[in-house]
Amino acid sequence: MSGTHDYLAELSMDGQALLLPQPEVRLLESVLDLESDAAGGYWLMGLHGRVPVWSLDRRLAVLESPPPGRRFCALLGEDEIRFGLTVSGFRLIRAGECRLSPLPVALRGPDPVLTGVAVLGERILPLSDCAHLARRLPWPAEAVS
Amino acid sequence: MSVDAWLLALDEGLQAAVGGLELLHLLEYPDCYPLPGSPPHCAVALLWEEEVLPVVDLGAWLRGREMDPLPTLAAVVQYRVDAASVNRGALVLHGPPGLIQVSNEMACELPDSPGGWALLAISCFRWQHRTVPVVDLARLYRGDLPPTGND
Numbered sequence: 001m002s003g004t005h006d007y008l009a010e011l012s013m014d015g016q017a018l019l020l021p022q023p024e025v026r027l028l029e030s031v032l033d034l035e036s037d038a039a040g041g042y043w044l045m046g047l048h049g050r051v052p053v054w055s056l057d058r059r060l061a062v063l064e065s066p067p068p069g070r071r072f073c074a075l076l077g078e079d080e081i082r083f084g085l086t087v088s089g090f091r092l093i094r095a096g097e098c099r100l101s102p103l104p105v106a107l108r109g110p111d112p113v114l115t116g117v118a119v120l121g122e123r124i125l126p127l128s129d130c131a132h133l134a135r136r137l138p139w140p141a142e143a144v145s
Numbered sequence: 146m147s148v149d150a151w152l153l154a155l156d157e158g159l160q161a162a163v164g165g166l167e168l169l170h171l172l173e174y175p176d177c178y179p180l181p182g183s184p185p186h187c188a189v190a191l192l193w194e195e196e197v198l199p200v201v202d203l204g205a206w207l208r209g210r211e212m213d214p215l216p217t218l219a220a221v222v223q224y225r226v227d228a229a230s231v232n233r234g235a236l237v238l239h240g241p242p243g244l245i246q247v248s249n250e251m252a253c254e255l256p257d258s259p260g261g262w263a264l265l266a267i268s269c270f271r272w273q274h275r276t277v278p279v280v281d282l283a284r285l286y287r288g289d290l291p292p293t294g295n296d
Contacts, residue, residue, distance in 0.1 A: 016181065
């Protein structure tokens with residue numbers, strides 16, 4: 001599971017919630033600020049240069065373009081792995097309101113993207129972090145270099 | 146000597162059994178929550194007695210298809226992982242389970258198909274002209290099954 005943080009950030013993508021440690025969410029921008037290139041990639045221009053942006057579906061598979069309803073881009077990560085995800089919603093959850101649990105082994109799969117689960121009331125929410133998400137993304141050569 | 150076993154409907158054509166003490170509870174229309182990146186036959190979890198339980202659709206795994214993320218019926222099962230500890234999970238059912246008596250005389254060979262039974266069944270018996278494998282629940286929830294049991 002991810003380390004202890006005071007808050008978790010809940011990102012919504014087509015009704016699928018995903019929790020990340022709040023400090024890993026650096027900034028929220030409008031998707032109107034995204035730029036696209038000829039190769040079909042999306043980028044956000046920022047203080048640290050061009051940051052690649054992806055849209056993920058409910059299974060966290062990469063989509064070709066932002067689907068309707070994605071109004072925001074969450075800029076995520078540390079200096080070495082900085083990227084954006086389009087989201088339809090965002091909210092902060094006090095970590096004390098959740099009960100964090102490891103992901104049961106039967107749910108892990110061969111390449112787990114989740115670091116655990118959080119029980120919030122009667123809901124079970126998936127928990128990940130930027131390092132696990134970044135490993136699943138098709139990084140463009142420019143961003144890798 | 147005979148023992149209790151629960152007869153489970155895994156889908157329209159597949160049956161299996163677990164031990165009489167392994168089935169704990171039935172849940173109709175359980176609230177299931179999808180967890181991205183999980184295997185297609187175990188794609189959701191439910192909350193039972195404040196515990197997060199993986200929900201396995203064994204029929205889906207044996208047939209090589211994805212599970213329905215909104216099952217209508219699930220059984221909470223328990224299984225021993227070692228001498229000191231018991232774990233729990235949930236199993237998708239396609240009908241209410243039945244309690245039956247099983248004896249050594251009913252033992253038979255595993256069915257050839259689906260091939261996944263060879264990995265998951267600890268024994269097998271004949272019941273009302275049908276072959277019923279007994280599920281190794283500890284193996285089922287260990288998280289190292291191949292993607293499909295339909296080979």
